[in-house]
Amino acid sequence: MLDGKTKSGMAERLASIVGSDNVTLLETDAVLNAHDAWPLSEAKIRTGELLPIADVIVFPETAQEVAEILAVASEMEVPVVPVGGGAGTCGGTLPIYGGIQLDLKRMDKILHIDEKSMLVRVQAGVIGIELEEEVNRLGYTTGHTPTSLRASNVGGFIATRSGGSMSSLYGKIEDLTLGLEVVLPNSKIIRMKPMPRHSVGPDLRQLFIGSEGTLGVITEATLRLFPRPELRRFRSMAFPDVHRGLEAIRRIFRDGITPSVVRLYDPEDTAISMSNHFEIQDGDCMLLLAFDGLREIVALDEEKAVKICLEHGAKDYGEGPSKRWWEHRYDMYYPTELTTSGFSIGDTIDIVAPYDKLETVYYSMKAAMEKHDAFVMSHFSHMYQNGGSIYMIFFTSQRDAKTAWEVYKRIWDDGVAACLREGGTMSHQHGVGLSRSTYTEDELGSAFLVLKMIKAILDPIGIMNPGKLGLGVKE
Numbered sequence: 241m242l243d244g245k246t247k248s249g250m251a252e253r254l255a256s257i258v259g260s261d262n263v264t265l266l267e268t269d270a271v272l273n274a275h276d277a278w279p280l281s282e283a284k285i286r287t288g289e290l291l292p293i294a295d296v297i298v299f300p301e302t303a304q305e306v307a308e309i310l311a312v313a314s315e316m317e318v319p320v321v322p323v324g325g326g327a328g329t330c331g332g333t334l335p336i337y338g339g340i341q342l343d344l345k346r347m348d349k350i351l352h353i354d355e356k357s358m359l360v361r362v363q364a365g366v367i368g369i370e371l372e373e374e375v376n377r378l379g380y381t382t383g384h385t386p387t388s389l390r391a392s393n394v395g396g397f398i399a400t401r402s403g404g405s406m407s408s409l410y411g412k413i414e415d416l417t418l419g420l421e422v423v424l425p426n427s428k429i430i431r432m433k434p435m436p437r438h439s440v441g442p443d444l445r446q447l448f449i450g451s452e453g454t455l456g457v458i459t460e461a462t463l464r465l466f467p468r469p470e471l472r473r474f475r476s477m478a479f480p481d482v483h484r485g486l487e488a489i490r491r492i493f494r495d496g497i498t499p500s501v502v503r504l505y506d507p508e509d510t511a512i513s514m515s516n517h518f519e520i521q522d523g524d525c526m527l528l529l530a531f532d533g534l535r536e537i538v539a540l541d542e543e544k545a546v547k548i549c550l551e552h553g554a555k556d557y558g559e560g561p562s563k564r565w566w567e568h569r570y571d572m573y574y575p576t577e578l579t580t581s582g583f584s585i586g587d588t589i590d591i592v593a594p595y596d597k598l599e600t601v602y603y604s605m606k607a608a609m610e611k612h613d614a615f616v617m618s619h620f621s622h623m624y625q626n627g628g629s630i631y632m633i634f635f636t637s638q639r640d641a642k643t644a645w646e647v648y649k650r651i652w653d654d655g656v657a658a659c660l661r662e663g664g665t666m667s668h669q670h671g672v673g674l675s676r677s678t679y680t681e682d683e684l685g686s687a688f689l690v691l692k693m694i695k696a697i698l699d700p701i702g703i704m705n706p707g708k709l710g711l712g713v714k715e
């Protein structure tokens with residue numbers, strides 16, 4: 241934390257850039273912004289623990305203002321933490337060393353829709369649902385609909401390499417982002433043109449996609465658009481076990497069928513998520529599918545996929561469970577008893593692995609996490625031609641908060657260790673933030689050196705979001 245005089249001097253300088261209405265020193269604002277949707281920080285707040293807060297929060301409106309803010313921060317050597325929608329699940333926006341929280345919510349303009357090239361240019365602060373609804377009105381979709389669509393913004397999506405629920409068909413945000421504007425820590429504004437493909441050296445856009453505010457501030461992006469599908473069909477198939485469900489999914493992709501939604505729930509998750517609404521046999525694993533596109537192609541894809549599922553021992557539940565999930569996919573915004581009571585805590589470790597390792601990673605992680613008095617339920621939720629992700633969701637209830645935090649950490653440590661040992665990658669879409677920062681070196685191995693060197697060159701003073709992504713942790 242800065243002393244009072246330095247803090248008010250800095251706030252005055254920031255106010256001269258963005259106007260005094262767009263700078264706040266109020267402690268209540270800082271406390272509200274002291275956490276994102278990381279379950280551990282939320283749980284700590286419920287027990288009355290005070291989290292580190294920012295010295296000042298600033299709301300710029302243009303890239304030029306962002307550049308001037310970074311100039312002040314560099315000169316004063318004060319940390320800057322970019323804030324998007326604040327719905328990240330890994331503590332990425334937590335101001336652990338104080339400093340400036342740079343909140344992009346005022347940068348919320350949809351700048352241009354190019355219907356010919358099917359591209360949309362937006363400021364980074366546009367909330368996902370607002371963009372999606374606007375392009376829907378013109379007959380398009382961004383294809384990017386994460387469950388946090390109502391809460392997160394485009395800059396946050398890009399900064400965390402997020403994944404929408406239909407990523408099997410449309411791709412993740414790294415596939416959907418064609419153009420980028422970024423303000424570097426040295427206040428230079430750089431722009432990467434929106435091109436369908438190029439052959440001019442490495443793809444520099446990918447350096448900033450997933451950089452979680454550690455290399456600069458994303459201020460603008462150009463995203464791909466798709467026509468809204470003529471037809472979307474839902475289908476649900478229940479398998480006797482995880483193995484047969486995964487084999488059916490692998491075959492579906494291998495045969496050239498690309499559903500928009502593919503979600504296989506393990507027995508525990510099937511029981512918890514579906515059995516209140518559908519008659520489910522104990523131990524069954526529900527697969528939810530959706531198909532988007534032209535009427536004839538959707539019909540053919542669905543028919544072929546169902547045939548493959550039946551060949552793998554599935555029972556056909558029609559559209560029911562899949563459609564119900566679709567209609568309620570944003571409901572989890574309203575916390576349930578499971579996540580708010582006593583000293584219970586839950587979280588999700590979202591990992592990814594190729595098909596040849598997916599099942600081993602799943603069983604190893606499950607065993608490693610359950611060892612610590614955790615209830616674990618999972619679904620395989622973003623599937624591709626070569627493999628897919630697993631949402632390993634856990635809950636644990638302990639007698640007091642201190643024990644709960646310790647057990648929570650052990651579940652994470654052993655869960656991630658099992659994932660890496662069996663050849664998985666520790667995050668598919670949530671990013672690293674603070675919660676996974678200590679595992680980054682193990683995950684990246686020898687390539688971590690490259691990330692550290694890039695950080696050292698782009699941000700030599702270390703002002704950008706220190707402590708996140710395994711970078712800039714104070715010794």
Ligand SMILES: Cc1cc2nc3c(=O)[nH]c(=O)nc-3n(C[C@H](O)[C@H](O)[C@H](O)COP(=O)(O)OP(=O)(O)OC[C@H]3O[C@@H](n4cnc5c(N)ncnc54)[C@H](O)[C@@H]3O)c2cc1C
Nearest residue numbers: 324325326327328332386387388393395396402403453458
């Ligand atoms: C209920 C719920 C459901 C979710 N579902 C999904 C899902 O389906 N798929 C998925 O991928 N994720 C999901 N998430 C996680 C999260 O919402 C996403 O990771 C999202 O991309 C974060 O965006 P945000 O705007 O909320 O980012 P924030 O939380 O504000 O920030 C996340 C990180 O990005 C950095 N950052 C933000 N904006 C910028 C910027 N403009 N420039 C540089 N750095 C920036 C921040 O410093 C921080 O490190 C979910 C979260 C919740 C709470």
